[in-house]
């Protein structure tokens with residue numbers, strides 16, 4: 565309305581390892597040179613002309629699509645949205661004090677459509693795939709990606725197939741089915757599902773939107789980093805703690821900081837990035853600790869936190885490079901610490917968080933104890949998903965069962981009186 569019309573400044577794709585450049589005008593998957601992720605590149609000089617602090621302050625609605633200049637969709641007619649993005653950055657002082665980090669904040673990604681930040685990545689990937697003419701979409705998923713793909717595919721009017729491990733939480737499976745997706749269950753891990761999805765994609769022409777095996781999911785997840793900086797008044801926090809599976813969110817945020825510096829909205833300061841995994845599946849932590857740039861696949865991956873049960877990540881070196889360049893670290897928390905943290909987070913005001921978020925919460929406590937996080941550090945934990953889609957943590961107390969007659973209720977009132 566009287567403001568300059570803004571548009572995507574996408575210019576080309578670049579191999580994240582090879583550095584080779586490719587045009588961005590067709591459906592693309594990984595770098596043909598080495599099979600590693602392709603990343604979207606923008607004309608940051610042109611973006612800087614309209615992507616200013618003032619302009620962002622004036623763009624009040626639109627969720628993640630407010631960042632038009634740094635998103636890949638060229639024609640707004642292809643934007644498929646369910647209201648993703650613009651999640652609040654909430655203070656979490658009570659939990660923070662309990663963990664020894666009073667300046668703890670939580671980016672409430674569970675408030676996204678479909679209950680997880682997977683919505684961000686699927687919104688941009690599905691929109692861009694529709695713009696580029698994909699006839700159908702397919703992806704493997706350990707949980708939340710399936711529901712998000714099904715929901716966004718339906719919103720875009722594209723047929724969706726999801727391939728999931730047979731032991732995936734029922735809520736994830738049902739969400740995909742309700743949204744009209746074809747659901748295939750595989751007796752195996754997410755990596756096995758990936759292989760099945762790739763075979764089906766090759767045979768049917770469905771476009772495979774596996775994490776970091778196409779360039780645009782990371783663009784949606786990048787907006788977590790853009791928003792975080794804006795939420796804090798155009799600066800970065802001291803530490804970002806992120807439950808890491810395929811690493812799209814962490815890689816995306818790191819890319820966001822680089823692009824924000826490129827358009828002149830921040831300087832060279834970066835938060836220390838922390839990847840959190842569980843002791844049952846910790847390929848990134850192991851590679852970080854042993855000084856490897858690439859992570860060997862984890863065998864017999866097992867954890868209740870399905871979103872971070874990823875034995876092998878195609879973007880491993882991007883995660884590890886970011887952790888090291890930022891002065892951050894990687895930490896694996898035991899499964900029972902995750903169960904405890906889920907209940908602690910609930911009791912201290914975060915609501916019913918996912919086991920993945922709980923892993924990140926547990927990691928904050930551990931890092932504070934070790935001295936890797938200082939008591940006055942400003943720490944941001946990403947609450948990546950809601951707890952409702954998962955089986956509950958073990959050991960919940962049994963609710964009291966009361967008959968609706970007066971004597972019983974009175975007896976209970978006496979018991980509960982402070």
Ligand SMILES: *Cc1c(COP(=O)(O)O)cnc(C)c1O
Pocket residue numbers: 680682707708709775807808809810811812813814871872918920921948949950
């Ligand atoms: C997918 C998922 C993760 C891991 O995200 P990546 O960006 O792939 O590392 C963490 N938490 C939840 C709830 C997820 O669904």
